[in-house]
Amino acid sequence: MKLAVIGLGLIGGSMALDLRKSKFATKIIGVDASEANATQALRLGLVDEIDTLEGAVSRTDMVIIAIPVNFIPETLSKVLDVVSDQTTVIDVGSAKKQIADSVENHPKRRNYVAAHPMSGTENSGPEAALEGLFEGKITIICDQEKSGPLHLAFAEKMFQSLGMNIAYMTSDEQDHSTAFISHLPHAAAFALANAVLAKENREIIFDLASGGFQSTVRLAKSSPEMWGPIFQQNKGYVLESLDVYIKHLKAFRKSIENDDPQEMYELMRNANRIRGVLEGQNGSLVKNEKTIIKLYTK
Amino acid sequence: MKLAVIGLGLIGGSMALDLRKSKFATKIIGVDASEANATQALRLGLVDEIDTLEGAVSRTDMVIIAIPVNFIPETLSKVLDVVSDQTTVIDVGSAKKQIADSVENHPKRRNYVAAHPMSGTENSGPEAALEGLFEGKITIICDQEKSGPLHLAFAEKMFQSLGMNIAYMTSDEQDHSTAFISHLPHAAAFALANAVLAKENREIIFDLASGGFQSTVRLAKSSPEMWGPIFQQNKGYVLESLDVYIKHLKAFRKSIENDDPQEMYELMRNANRIRGVLEGQNGSLVKNEKTIIKLYTK
Numbered sequence: 001m002k003l004a005v006i007g008l009g010l011i012g013g014s015m016a017l018d019l020r021k022s023k024f025a026t027k028i029i030g031v032d033a034s035e036a037n038a039t040q041a042l043r044l045g046l047v048d049e050i051d052t053l054e055g056a057v058s059r060t061d062m063v064i065i066a067i068p069v070n071f072i073p074e075t076l077s078k079v080l081d082v083v084s085d086q087t088t089v090i091d092v093g094s095a096k097k098q099i100a101d102s103v104e105n106h107p108k109r110r111n112y113v114a115a116h117p118m119s120g121t122e123n124s125g126p127e128a129a130l131e132g133l134f135e136g137k138i139t140i141i142c143d144q145e146k147s148g149p150l151h152l153a154f155a156e157k158m159f160q161s162l163g164m165n166i167a168y169m170t171s172d173e174q175d176h177s178t179a180f181i182s183h184l185p186h187a188a189a190f191a192l193a194n195a196v197l198a199k200e201n202r203e204i205i206f207d208l209a210s211g212g213f214q215s216t217v218r219l220a221k222s223s224p225e226m227w228g229p230i231f232q233q234n235k236g237y238v239l240e241s242l243d244v245y246i247k248h249l250k251a252f253r254k255s256i257e258n259d260d261p262q263e264m265y266e267l268m269r270n271a272n273r274i275r276g277v278l279e280g281q282n283g284s285l286v287k288n289e290k291t292i293i294k295l296y297t298k
Numbered sequence: 299m300k301l302a303v304i305g306l307g308l309i310g311g312s313m314a315l316d317l318r319k320s321k322f323a324t325k326i327i328g329v330d331a332s333e334a335n336a337t338q339a340l341r342l343g344l345v346d347e348i349d350t351l352e353g354a355v356s357r358t359d360m361v362i363i364a365i366p367v368n369f370i371p372e373t374l375s376k377v378l379d380v381v382s383d384q385t386t387v388i389d390v391g392s393a394k395k396q397i398a399d400s401v402e403n404h405p406k407r408r409n410y411v412a413a414h415p416m417s418g419t420e421n422s423g424p425e426a427a428l429e430g431l432f433e434g435k436i437t438i439i440c441d442q443e444k445s446g447p448l449h450l451a452f453a454e455k456m457f458q459s460l461g462m463n464i465a466y467m468t469s470d471e472q473d474h475s476t477a478f479i480s481h482l483p484h485a486a487a488f489a490l491a492n493a494v495l496a497k498e499n500r501e502i503i504f505d506l507a508s509g510g511f512q513s514t515v516r517l518a519k520s521s522p523e524m525w526g527p528i529f530q531q532n533k534g535y536v537l538e539s540l541d542v543y544i545k546h547l548k549a550f551r552k553s554i555e556n557d558d559p560q561e562m563y564e565l566m567r568n569a570n571r572i573r574g575v576l577e578g579q580n581g582s583l584v585k586n587e588k589t590i591i592k593l594y595t596k
Contacts, residue, residue: 118508138506167506180494181507185514187554191546192486193569196478198542208436208465209479210416214576215513216483221573224566231554231562242551244496246544248489253540256485256529264529268522271491275519278512 004056004063006031006075008041009226010120011092012066013129015162016046021131024161029056033067041126054082062088062158069093070229073102080108088151090115090158094178095234096142096171110148113155114171116140116178117164122221135163140178142171179237184245186219186227187238193220302354302361304329304373306339307524308418309390310364311427313460314344319429322459327354331365339424352380360386360456367391368527371400378406386449388413388456392476393532394440394469408446411453412469414438414476415462420519433461438476440469477535482543484517484525485536491518 003025005012012030019025030047032038038050057063057079065075072093079089080103090113093099100114117139121128139159144152159166169177196217231238248267255264301323303310310328317323328345330336336348355361355377363373370389377387378401388411391397398412415437419426437457442450457464467475494515529536546565553562 118506120508120510122510137508140506177506180497181511184493185490185511187550188486188490188547189514190566190569191550192483192543193572194546194550194565195482195539195543197568197571197575198546199478208416208438208475209576210418210435212418212420212517213479213483215516216487217572217576218513219510220569222566222570224563224570227566228559228562232557232559235554235557239551239555241493242547242554245490245493246547246551248492248496249486249540249544249547252485252489252492253537253544256533256540257537259530259533261526261530264526265522267492268488268520268525270495271488271518272520272522273495274491274515277495278507278515 001025001062002027002029002060004029004031004051004060005047006053006056006063006065006079007067008032008037008046008126008129009066010124010128010130010133011117012064013041013044013046013126014131014133015064015066015092015117016041017129017131018134018162019158022161024158025062029060031056033071037126041129044126044129046126046129053078057082057087057089058084060087062090062154064158065089065091065093068226068229069095069099069233072099076103076112077106080106080111083108083111085111087111088113088154090155092117093233094182094230095175096140097175098233100143100146100171109146111151113144113147113151114142115155115159116142116174117159117162118178118182122218124223124226132163134159137164138167139164140167140169140174142169142174144168175234176237179234179241180244183230183234183238184241186222187231187242188245189217189219189222190227193217299323299360300325300327300358302327302329302349302358303345304351304354304361304363304377305365306330306335306344306424306427307364308422308426308428308431309415310362311339311342311344311424312429312431313362313364313390313415314339315427315429316432316460317456320459322456323360327358329354331369335424339427342424342427344424344427351376355380355385355387356382358385360388360452362456363387363389363391366524366527367393367397367531370397374401374410375404378404378409381406381409383409385409386411386452388453390415391531392480392528393473394438395473396531398441398444398469407444409449411442411445411449412440413453413457414440414472415457415460416476416480420516422521422524430461432457435462436465437462438465438467438472440467440472442466473532474535477532477539478542481528481532481536482539484520485529485540486543487515487517487520488525491515 005016008030016028028047030041030050031053089111096114119134119137303314306328314326326345328339328348329351387409394412417432417435
């Protein structure tokens with residue numbers, strides 16, 4: 001089957017790599033607004049050829065849109081205008097409600113599946129593409145009832161061939177959950193990097209930086225071009241998550257300021273529960289939720 | 299040479315493992331307030347025998363104190379009271395000024411070397427001990443002029459045999475730097491875990507938790523018994539670092555609230571500089587600072 005990937009960065013490039021490897025796609029046509037990225041993706045073998053958006057999407061069975069979320073509404077609408085009834089269109093942006101709303105009344109709305117495959121790294125561009133990036137991770141499919149059953153099944157099969165589990169929710173629920181477990185940690189890392197970079201004796205501080213610092217601040221290396229539009233599109237829930245976070249930071253600060261070890265210990269012990277919760281990851285959802293399909297390729 | 303290790307957790311246990319492996323220590327005597335920990339450490343082969351504090355330190359060439367920082371002043375003083383002139387005493391707490399001040403006028407102050415080996419994991423206890431934990435990392439030696447030259451050299455040789463680089467600074471400077479690059483990231487992770495745990499639809503959120511969340515929140519698994527006293531002892535600088543962090547979080551929040559992508563991008567681009575700074579790690583210090591000895595064992 002023929003696949004078009006619009007946006008040949010970390011996510012689009014990694015999907016292309018694994019969809020070729022699993023033989024889900026036999027031909028992959030790439031589209032990228034940056035000629036340098038397109039050339040690089042071709043050179044790295046992520047795609048078989050490069051074409052214009054119109055040229056690519058008019059002759060493929062599936063279109064994956066993997067560009068910064070601010071460009072998705074216009075591109076998605078343009079793609080839906082051009083594709084045949086038989087072509088499934090998927091976007092993989094991290095914020096979903098604004099995008100889904102933008103094509104709510106498009107005549108080809110049922111060709112479209114709104115998805116958020118939850119995986120990534122702090123790197124970007126075609127050379128950041130990685131095999132196996134999605135294996136064992138979860139993809140969220142939003143507002144499934146608005147997609148036609150054939151298109152939904154085809155999208156599920158594509159994520160299955162990446163080795164992903166699938167969770168279903170509304171685009172509003174996805175934006176709320178994702179604000180807390182993805183957008184907030186990115187904002188926290190950006191601010192932590194800025195706080196530490198603001199110190200004067202920087203050379204000494206960074207030579208001292210240990211593994212703990214590096215893992216906490218890793219996401220601060222992420223691309224502003226990708227993340228700025230996500231924070232903007234998911235503004236309401238991102239602000240809510242930041243407010244909750246700042247409230248908890250201030251509570252912890254207060255327990256230190258007040259020399260209140262009892263309160264400090266309680267806050268830390270509560271935070272420690274994250275260990276059990278994370279180590280139980282996946283198991284609970286797959287077992288307890290009827291809406292989850294656990295699908296693996298092989 | 300004979301070594302006593304007081305506190306057989308992650309740090310003390312890992313030091314024992316590597317100091318035996320490098321043949322720096324030929325006999326290791328363990329001391330732990332918890333009988334369970336002591337038994338476990340013996341069973342794991344971290345130490346050759348267990349003894350009381352007085353019994354252990356009166357017959358060793360070096361004493362390493364690796365217990366929570368709130369217990370160090372009293373233990374350190376007790377150890378210095380007992381040891382011979384030929385025994386070097388080192389504590390490895392993460393906050394140093396209060397501890398160093400507590401023995402400022404002890405008759406055996408020159409036997410003591412205040413150190414902070416900057417490495418660890420989010421785990422604790424004897425079973426968390428790891429070989430190679432310190433290899434290639436930095437240890438800070440504080441107020442070196444207050445240690446006798448023989449004791450300083452012996453301590454340096456011990457850290458050398460762990461494969462560590464050594465940085466020298468006052469205990470006040472170490473507490474200030476360490477607040478930003480170690481204590482603050484821990485406080486940030488505890489608060490992030492609490493913020494996310496506070497959400498109601500927890501099961502869904504955690505099943506969605508991706509690698510980015512897990513690395514940012516990893517330190518929230520750390521031991522309250524170890525970290526509470528660190529926050530308390532380094533209260534002044536920890537509060538300063540939290541204030542700077544909260545200020546930067548609020549600035550980022552404001553750029554989102556005000557729909558000010560220019561400002562948001564600038565804050566993220568500034569944070570991105572952490573990549574270059576971290577990737578240049580070690581190089582700059584070792585090259586530029588006369589006070590750094592880069593020492594490797596072999």
